[in-house]
Amino acid sequence: SQASLVRLHHRFQALDRSKKGYLSRMDLQRIGALAVNPLGDRIIESFFPDGGQQVDFAGFARVLAHFRPVDDEDIGNRDPKQPEPLNSRTNKLRFAFQLYDLDRDGKISRHEMLQVLRLMVGVQVTEEQLESIADRTVQEADEDGDGAVSFLEFTKSLEKMNIEQKMSIRILK
């Protein structure tokens, strides 16, 4: 809604301390609570598709739009010919998939799974334990036996999850 965009814009300006009109990676890294998030760097990366160095407000809002709560009437009234809105279930899932799939090849290989796991646990877990967890996870989700998890397999293994609620952030009016 209009009011929420205004609030996001204020937030954008507050983060853009040197008033450049765009955000760089460093501006986002400065947020304390984000820096302690184990996946903080990956999340920051998702704001810079195509490896750019800056994100303007349109890009900022676009990424955050993935987290807009899903309105039931949206689904009913939607014109099937138009592209899906950014906050649909599929697009939310795709956003999460991108956090795993760093080289954007459409599959999460065992190696990429290991990398994400390593980020989340730091130095607390040994390499063998981590590898066995990664192997098991890929095995469980992998249906066509290619040793990697594609987006469809990812969606399938999470079909019962209430993604709409878990990946939504509601902005106060």
Next chain:
Amino acid sequence: MFLLLPFDSLIVNLLGISLTVLFTLLLVFIIVPAIFGVSFGIRKLYMKTLLKIFAWATLRMERGAKEKNHQLYKPYTNGIIAKDPTSLEEEIKEIRRSGSSKALDNTPEFELSDIFYFCRKGMETIMDDEVTKRFSAEELESWNLLSRTNYNFQYISLRLTVLWGLGVLIRYCFLLPLRIALAFTGISLLVVGTTVVGYLPNGRFKEFMSKHVHLMCYRICVRALTAIITYHDRKNRPRNGGICVANHTSPIDVIILASDGYYAMVGQVHGGLMGVIQRAMVKACPHIWFERSEVKDRHLVAKRLTEHVQDKSKLPILIFPEGTCINNTSVMMFKKGSFEIGATVYPVAIKYDPQFGDAFWNSSKYGMVTYLLRMMTSWAIVCSVWYLPPMIRETDEDAVQFANRVKSAIARQGGLVDLLWDGGLKREKVKDTFKEEQQKLYSKMIVGNHKDRSRS
């Protein structure tokens, strides 16, 4: 040409008369009471009138907005997003429960869905985090007729604009010169007074004079900012041999506290005007000024503070342990240095009312001179000061725990949010140790359970 002459002298006469009137006003109503520490109550009356005007102004803006059917921008102090305060474990368990169809046994391991928790938390902090907003001025609920705090400019009616224009006139043409004159008087009196007192021989008389010169000058400075201060619990005021700690919002805090009590200041040696003031103050009574190079050496700092505190004839030290200016909605981490010394700590909570003028110094946005000008062109600076009962470090507490205890007491009294974050985050990035804690928590979930599995 000849016609101009009588007009000239008329203007000169008028100027002369108005200046004399101004100075008499200054003297009678402001400086004399400052010397003796009494108050006529003019400032409180001023404050009440202003409050009524602000309430009227807000009503008009709301009415105007309703007529045009637009929504007013209402600022939120609690953040712009709806957050659930649950812990990492609870959230991840819930995510897994809703995703998997199998019964929840006590040994769940890594699931693909775990990533959602971190992802969402990360996004939430990008949209709104506790720390970044503490370093910009607080947003007001109702407008206070200063253009610098207005977000709804388009909804003002003619009457309101006139009122605003009147306000600008009063503030810039009447109040500002008055305040600058007062500030000038106050500072010069301080420098001259303390230098003169410095020539007296050491003894009771010198102390008496020094105390009163300091108090008098600070009181004049307080009036220079039109600061309306309410002191609570004055019986808990700091005594000799103690350390007074307070939350830090701006350099004005010093003036506010020092006008009610006689303290020894701690700080870096500056050049310029500040340096002159510092050197003069030291002549009258011992303050602690550090050279820039000494500040880095923590042991030296601690040693000097300890020496000062142990000498019971010396004044209580005034310290702001946050280390930087915070915007007065929260209290950030206290640096443990001053709590290691082992003296009695007298906590003081300072809370400003931002409606009359926001006292927060955003040092990355404004320099000192701009800041002081902004202060002097606001309506007033209204604040409350609470003197809390003294605290001593218990035997089983270390300095950090003691610092946190004092911080919570101050936050509770002042109605501020108690944060664990370091004020240094204003300029630097956060340390990695905090990230490791989150990682530890998470790995306990997936590996601690792994151990159970291998056993069974």
